[in-house]
Amino acid sequence: MSSDCLFCRIVAGELPSSQVYADDSVFAIRDISPQAPTHILLLARKHVASPADLTKADHDLMGKIFAVGAEVAKREGIAEDGYRLVVNVGRNGGQTVDHLHVHMLGGRRMAWPPG
Numbered sequence: 001m002s003s004d005c006l007f008c009r010i011v012a013g014e015l016p017s018s019q020v021y022a023d024d025s026v027f028a029i030r031d032i033s034p035q036a037p038t039h040i041l042l043l044a045r046k047h048v049a050s051p052a053d054l055t056k057a058d059h060d061l062m063g064k065i066f067a068v069g070a071e072v073a074k075r076e077g078i079a080e081d082g083y084r085l086v087v088n089v090g091r092n093g094g095q096t097v098d099h100l101h102v103h104m105l106g107g108r109r110m111a112w113p114p115g
Contacts (some may be wrong), residue, residue: 001047003048017030021042023068025070026042028041028043028068028072035103035105036084036106038078039104039105040072040103041101049100051087052090063102071083080109083106084114086103086104087102
Protein backbone atom coordinates (compact mmCIF):
# COMPACT_ATOMS: atom_id res chain seq x y z
CA MET A 1 0.00 0.00 0.00
CA SER A 2 1.14 3.51 -0.78
CA SER A 3 0.00 5.98 1.89
CA ASP A 4 -0.24 8.84 -0.62
CA CYS A 5 -2.32 6.84 -3.15
CA LEU A 6 -6.04 7.65 -3.29
CA PHE A 7 -7.04 4.12 -4.34
CA CYS A 8 -4.81 2.45 -1.72
CA ARG A 9 -6.56 4.55 0.92
CA ILE A 10 -9.98 3.53 -0.45
CA VAL A 11 -9.01 -0.17 -0.50
CA ALA A 12 -7.72 0.13 3.08
CA GLY A 13 -11.05 1.61 4.20
CA GLU A 14 -9.51 4.97 5.11
CA LEU A 15 -11.75 6.80 2.63
CA PRO A 16 -15.43 6.14 1.91
CA SER A 17 -16.52 4.40 -1.27
CA SER A 18 -19.49 2.59 -2.78
CA GLN A 19 -18.05 -0.91 -2.72
CA VAL A 20 -19.63 -3.49 -5.04
CA TYR A 21 -17.07 -6.32 -4.74
CA ALA A 22 -14.06 -7.30 -2.65
CA ASP A 23 -11.74 -10.28 -2.39
CA ASP A 24 -8.08 -10.80 -1.55
CA SER A 25 -6.76 -9.22 -4.77
CA VAL A 26 -9.54 -7.06 -6.32
CA PHE A 27 -11.73 -4.31 -4.88
CA ALA A 28 -14.55 -2.78 -6.97
CA ILE A 29 -16.32 0.53 -6.36
CA ARG A 30 -18.75 2.80 -8.15
CA ASP A 31 -17.03 5.73 -9.87
CA ILE A 32 -17.82 9.07 -8.21
CA SER A 33 -18.03 10.75 -11.63
CA PRO A 34 -19.82 8.15 -13.77
CA GLN A 35 -19.48 8.31 -17.54
CA ALA A 36 -22.22 5.73 -18.14
CA PRO A 37 -25.27 4.48 -16.20
CA THR A 38 -22.99 1.78 -14.77
CA HIS A 39 -19.41 2.92 -14.13
CA ILE A 40 -17.42 0.73 -11.79
CA LEU A 41 -13.71 0.82 -11.03
CA LEU A 42 -12.02 -2.55 -10.65
CA LEU A 43 -9.00 -1.85 -8.42
CA ALA A 44 -6.02 -4.05 -7.69
CA ARG A 45 -5.57 -4.31 -3.92
CA LYS A 46 -1.83 -4.38 -4.46
CA HIS A 47 -0.34 -1.00 -5.34
CA VAL A 48 0.94 -1.09 -8.90
CA ALA A 49 1.16 2.39 -10.40
CA SER A 50 0.20 1.41 -13.95
CA PRO A 51 -0.23 -1.60 -16.24
CA ALA A 52 3.17 -0.57 -17.61
CA ASP A 53 4.64 -1.48 -14.20
CA LEU A 54 3.29 -5.04 -14.06
CA THR A 55 5.95 -7.73 -13.63
CA LYS A 56 6.00 -11.50 -13.99
CA ALA A 57 5.08 -11.66 -10.30
CA ASP A 58 1.79 -9.93 -11.24
CA HIS A 59 1.12 -12.46 -14.02
CA ASP A 60 -2.39 -13.41 -12.90
CA LEU A 61 -3.59 -10.03 -11.64
CA MET A 62 -5.07 -8.62 -14.86
CA GLY A 63 -6.81 -11.92 -15.59
CA LYS A 64 -8.33 -11.86 -12.12
CA ILE A 65 -9.49 -8.25 -12.58
CA PHE A 66 -11.16 -9.15 -15.89
CA ALA A 67 -12.80 -12.25 -14.37
CA VAL A 68 -14.16 -10.12 -11.51
CA GLY A 69 -15.38 -7.65 -14.13
CA ALA A 70 -17.40 -10.40 -15.80
CA GLU A 71 -18.92 -11.41 -12.46
CA VAL A 72 -19.76 -7.83 -11.50
CA ALA A 73 -21.27 -7.18 -14.95
CA LYS A 74 -23.67 -10.08 -14.38
CA ARG A 75 -24.60 -8.77 -10.93
CA GLU A 76 -25.16 -5.28 -12.33
CA GLY A 77 -27.37 -6.58 -15.17
CA ILE A 78 -25.16 -5.31 -18.02
CA ALA A 79 -23.52 -8.57 -19.10
CA GLU A 80 -26.11 -9.59 -21.66
CA ASP A 81 -26.24 -6.28 -23.56
CA GLY A 82 -22.50 -5.69 -23.24
CA TYR A 83 -20.11 -3.35 -21.52
CA ARG A 84 -16.69 -1.83 -21.99
CA LEU A 85 -13.55 -2.44 -19.93
CA VAL A 86 -11.04 0.42 -20.22
CA VAL A 87 -7.46 0.56 -18.97
CA ASN A 88 -5.75 3.94 -19.19
CA VAL A 89 -1.94 3.97 -19.16
CA GLY A 90 0.01 7.16 -18.51
CA ARG A 91 -1.08 10.77 -18.78
CA ASN A 92 -1.62 10.76 -22.56
CA GLY A 93 -3.62 7.55 -22.17
CA GLY A 94 -5.95 9.27 -19.72
CA GLN A 95 -4.64 7.78 -16.46
CA THR A 96 -5.35 10.22 -13.61
CA VAL A 97 -4.70 7.99 -10.58
CA ASP A 98 -1.42 6.11 -10.39
CA HIS A 99 -2.88 2.80 -9.23
CA LEU A 100 -3.79 -0.17 -11.42
CA HIS A 101 -7.50 -0.06 -12.19
CA VAL A 102 -9.97 -0.93 -14.94
CA HIS A 103 -13.09 1.10 -15.73
CA MET A 104 -16.24 -0.92 -16.39
CA LEU A 105 -18.79 1.10 -18.37
CA GLY A 106 -22.22 -0.18 -19.30
CA GLY A 107 -25.91 0.50 -19.47
CA ARG A 108 -25.73 2.40 -22.78
CA ARG A 109 -24.33 1.96 -26.27
CA MET A 110 -20.63 2.81 -26.46
CA ALA A 111 -19.33 4.86 -29.37
CA TRP A 112 -16.29 4.00 -31.48
CA PRO A 113 -13.68 5.33 -31.68
CA PRO A 114 -13.71 6.00 -27.94
CA GLY A 115 -12.00 9.38 -28.07
